[in-house]
Amino acid sequence: MAIEVKNIVKTFGSFAALDNVDLKVADGELLALLGPSGSGKTTLLRIIAGLDWPDSGEVAIDGENALSRGASERQVGFVFQHYALFRHMTVFENVAFGLRVQPRAIRKDEATIRARVKNLLDLVQLDWLANRYPSQLSGGQRQRIALARALAIEPRILLLDEPFGALDAKVRKELRQWLRSLHNEIHVTSIFVTHDQEEALEVANRVVVMDKGKIEQIGSPGEVYDNPATAFVHGFIGESIVLPVDVAGDAVRLDGRPLNIPALGAASGAAKLFVRRHDMAVGPAGTGALEGAIRHVRSFGPIQRAEVALSGSEGKTVIEIDAPRDRELQVGEIVSLQPRRYRIFAAQE
């Protein structure tokens, strides 16, 4: 089911959690809401679920006004960061809960409920835990049960709030891939909230980057990584080198010295130059836009990570670059650096 969010405003006291947010989610999408804590991503998710109410704005699920209905009438599956399983019920009863509380007129008979719960437990590959209690399960297992429970009501949309946030790194990685393949299997429109960029880029079809209650960029994982729309996105996603520069016409200056790179249409005035660590080409001294002395080198895997103190800044500006290991860099060596790809954004005051 498609979701449409229009002009949503939500404040907590004087804090604007959501500032006029618009978002369209297409049917069958797996969308990530990515942002730092306090960016409003969880609030947006809870408003779509009916667990919070906006001060103003509209939410439509499948073209239907959702704000006229409470959470229990929206048929929206919600998965909580800390699972929120019913600890006095077995795994089986947890999953069956949504079916057992349906209005009598549409409630299925016991045999149908049992068959459906069995199917869901098979789907999350935990049918052998049916008679355990939640406290007897590991975190990863609990979250899969929470997901099965949410799917039991045949939700029109599935919302996941930091679903892997409470799990350790290894389990997290497994569950990410598992969620991805599960979505391929059942195709329910899903939105998940995360502050982990790797998780968002790896799992989602589309990523919505949020900051301070606003959407900064919406795009495919490739787009938000390669073509960040704002300084915030560039800084938040992937590792970036950020240098304060001045733009005058098409010239870019760092500490008053011109860098021979075009301004790419950036407005004149104070600005910030963003370069990915691996987009900085290393060459012999005197051949690139920047120059510096290597202070420290660590080699691991296919790359070597070097700290370079830029010349002309009295060694105060130190940047970290990732270079391929075709030529080993030496500490103390003077090298030139040429940004292969970069973005310039006006500095925010």
Next chain:
Amino acid sequence: MSTAVARRSTLPGFGLTMGLTLTWLSVIILIPLAALFLKTFELSLDQFWGIITSRRTLNALKISFGLSFAAACVNLVMGTVIVWALVRYRFPGRRLFDAIVDIPFALPTAVAGVALTQLFAQKGWLGAPLAEFGIKVAFTPIGIFIAMIFIGIPFVVRTVQPVLIDLDPEIEEAAASLGANRWHTVFRVILPSLIPALLTGFALAFARAIGEYGSVIFIAGNLPNVSEIAPLLIVIRLSEFRYADATAIAVVMLVASFLIIFLINRLQRWAQARIPVH
């Protein structure tokens, strides 16, 4: 060459604390109880049976246990409602109400008895309007019942309160998102999570009501067979120097109380096993 390593517990002092525990429990609880049982051996089995099956004793026991049970049931329901209001809502005077709950704990029971008697006496603030409907509270079993409710209520509130505070609000949100209405959420999700605490609160209120003496004797009227509680009968026997009679009744109360508490304990463990603490 190897040297023996002395095993040291990370929690030293087991011997000392265990010794103190056993000594203390013996002196304070077990020895007095043993003396109670020994005293009854002054009676022959027939005499003992005669005392405990006499009409007055049976009626007193029935009044004590029956009314205590009823009062504990009322406290269970009302205590849960009070806990709910105190924990879930923010309203002016909440802290004051919260403090009021403790008054029956702190008030000397005789004071409570006198106050309740004044209130429910035929000319009292509540007694007078009730009398118009022909309901007599003071000096009747209803009076005992009310005194027992009064002294039992904080036990339910104070045992259930921390558990409800700890109950994650996300549980209710999860229930709502699964389509549960308020009724389902309360009766299938919240109350079942509170069962062990509710049972404990019930047991404490029940036990307290069985043992209550001070507040009850003022309001009860103490008519044999009608409004005479077992603890009072024991005191009466003592004042008549019929010590063996008194201890016989006491032993029956002790055994009955023990059985009830044991039963509730088992129930609690059964409920606890279903809701393991993580």
